[in-house]
Amino acid sequence: xxxxxxxxxxxxxxxxxxxxxxxxxxxxxxxxxxxxxxxxxxxxxxxxxxxxxxxxxxxxxxxxxxxxxxxxxxxxxxxxxxxxxxxxxxxxxxxxxxxxxxxxxxxxxxxxxxxxxxxxxxxxxxxxxxxxxxxxxxxxxxxxxxxxxxxxxxxxxxxxxxxxxxxxxxxxxxxxxxxxxxxxxxxxxxxxxxxxxxxxxxxxxxxxxxxxxxxxxxxxxxxxxxxxxxxxxxxxxxxxxxxxxxxxxxxxxxxxxxxxxxxxxxxxxxxxxxxxxxxxxxxxxxxxxxxxxxxxxxxxxxxxxxxxxxxxxxxxxxxxxxxxxxxxxxxxxxxxxxxxxxxxxxxxxxxxxxxxxxxxxxxxxxxxxxxxxxxxxxxxxxxxxxxxxxxxxxxxxxxxxxxxxxxxxxxxxxxxxxxxxxxxxxxxxxxxxxxxxxxxxxxxxxxxxxxxxxxxxxxxxxxxxxxxxxxxxxxxxxxxxxxxxxxxxxxxxxxx
Numbered sequence: 303x304x305x306x307x308x309x310x311x312x313x314x315x316x317x318x319x320x321x322x323x324x325x326x327x328x329x330x331x332x333x334x335x336x337x338x339x340x341x342x343x344x345x346x347x348x349x350x351x352x353x354x355x356x357x358x359x360x361x362x363x364x365x366x367x368x369x370x371x372x373x374x375x376x377x378x379x380x381x382x383x384x385x386x387x388x389x390x391x392x393x394x395x396x397x398x399x400x401x402x403x404x405x406x407x408x409x410x411x412x413x414x415x416x417x418x419x420x421x422x423x424x425x426x427x428x429x430x431x432x433x434x435x436x437x438x439x440x441x442x443x444x445x446x447x448x449x450x451x452x453x454x455x456x457x458x459x460x461x462x463x464x465x466x467x468x469x470x471x472x473x474x475x476x477x478x479x480x481x482x483x484x485x486x487x488x489x490x491x492x493x494x495x496x497x498x499x500x501x502x503x504x505x506x507x508x509x510x511x512x513x514x515x516x517x518x519x520x521x522x523x524x525x526x527x528x529x530x531x532x533x534x535x536x537x538x539x540x541x542x543x544x545x546x547x548x549x550x551x552x553x554x555x556x557x558x559x560x561x562x563x564x565x566x567x568x569x570x571x572x573x574x575x576x577x578x579x580x581x582x583x584x585x586x587x588x589x590x591x592x593x594x595x596x597x598x599x600x601x602x603x604x605x606x607x608x609x610x611x612x613x614x615x616x617x618x619x620x621x622x623x624x625x626x627x628x629x630x631x632x633x634x635x636x637x638x639x640x641x642x643x644x645x646x647x648x649x650x651x652x653x654x655x656x657x658x659x660x661x662x663x664x665x666x667x668x669x670x671x672x673x674x675x676x677x678x679x680x681x682x683x684x685x686x687x688x689x690x691x692x693x694x695x696x697x698x699x700x701x702x703x704x705x706x707x708x709x710x711x712x713x714x715x716x717x718x719x720x721x722x723x724x725x726x727x728x729x730x731x732x733x734x735x736x737x738x739x740x741x742x743x744x745x746x747x748x749x750x751x752x753x754x755x756x757x758x759x760x761x762x763x764x765x766x767x768x769x770x771x772x773x774x775x776x777x778x779x780x781x782x783x784x785x786x787x788x789x790x791x792x793x794x795x796x797x798x
Contacts, residue, residue: 323360323401324359325361325402325405325408328356330349330352331350331353332508333349334353334363334366337349338369338370338373339511339547340544340545340547340578341579342577343374343579344577346366346370347367350367350370361398364397364398365394365415367390368390368418371390371422372418374387375387376421376425378582379426379612379613379614379616380613380614381613388422391415394415398411398415406455408446409449410442410443410455410456412442413439413459414439416438416442417435417459420432420433424652425614427615439459447460454500454505457496458512458513460493462494464486464487465487465491465494466520466524467490469487469524469789487790487794488794488797488798490520491524491525494516494520497509498514498517511545511547511548514534514535514540515547515551517534518532518534518535518555519551525790526790526794528555528558532552532555532556532561535548535555542571542572543571543573544573546573546578549568549569553565553568556568560594560681560683560719562591562682562683562684566588569584569587569588582611582612585604585608585611586621588604589601589602589604589605591604593627593628594682596631596675596679596684598632599628599632601625601628602625609622615649615656616650616652616653617655618649618650618656619646619649619650619656619660619663620659622641622645622648622649622663623642623663626638626642627674627678630671630674631671645659645663646660646663654781658779658780661779669708672692672695673700673708673709675688676691676712677708679691680712680715680719683719685719685720688716692709692712695709696709704742707740707742707745710732710736711748713729714727714728714729714748718730723755723759726751727755730751733745734749734771738775740778741779742779743779743781743784745775745778746775746778747784749769749772749775750768750784753765753768753769753772753788753791757795762795765791766796769788769789770788772784772788773789
């Protein structure tokens, strides 16, 4: 879901008399746009204020402010900021509706603001509002695409919505079903790909930062071409030092592609100037860097720094789970239990990771140390070290069926990451047999991984079979996210 939450807009010069509202993208607004898309939000706001003084009837500054509010609320989730900033979305929508309706930016800007509003509502667990706002945003961009088919900025939003809509998991299908959103990964990605690489299109050049950010996430998660997404960052020489939007993207995608050292270098080498928007997300990511490198004491420090500065709820339970793991590995069971209690009492279960963390905490049983170490190392891409941890172990080494299942899946996953496809499939099949009727995610994830192996081999028929098997398993952890990835795989195999 995360992909349609990150769209941006551009603007168009439409000149009328001074008595009327206009969409005038002057040089001051262009400068503000550039500052905002580097996450220099205070600089952007100062330029917006200047643009308002230059022409009080220009509506573009209002849309730029909407984007600032989106960033502030989406990244930091501060409830006090929400009370202050959220009402601004509706006020701006009302003002934008006073603009000239025969401008291609009339519907486009309304779509952008509704997307900002929808994304914020998701973060604050207002699902009904988010669904309504998403529907409205889709309606406006669809109308604009039809009315102005050659207006290229439409392609970024419309193409992205197309790509994401085709993979909406069962838990969120009410959005697509209720609002008639139809998708195509192939068409959507092709549209965004063409836009981001249109060097002769002035709108594409202007929106390059935004388009690159979105394109990489679509490439990474929907097309499952993770290395190509990271190569795009390098090939296009995106500034991951002085553009915090790119810094976050590059570090986040590297972390999720098990490129831990690269992620750490990007975070640590970023420009530390105070002119950039403050967010504790860097402590969040560095905590995972240290966790994966089996540096639990350092991970605890970063995670606790993050929690002391973060005012929202997303991943709070997940972080307390990781803190409990770190203390457990350090042998401090008192602190580990304290973190587990915080996992139960603090945060929410809006994200699936938080829900899984709460479930584990309530179970009250500590994970086998060997399996925990192997999981952490494998999640960080340190597979040789993970193999050493599991050396000499077999399913008979574990009495609990849940541990036998986790061991079987983990051996499959390590072999998968090392390119030992046949061994990976063999262990994944055992994991499916052990866990297909259980609530742990391992069996469903094993089916997903087998599907990806066959897809990479070009055997699309077998890939679809296992993707469908992944989707068919119910009542397990991470159901929505695994279904979304499996649906993406099926769509890719069918060329949809």
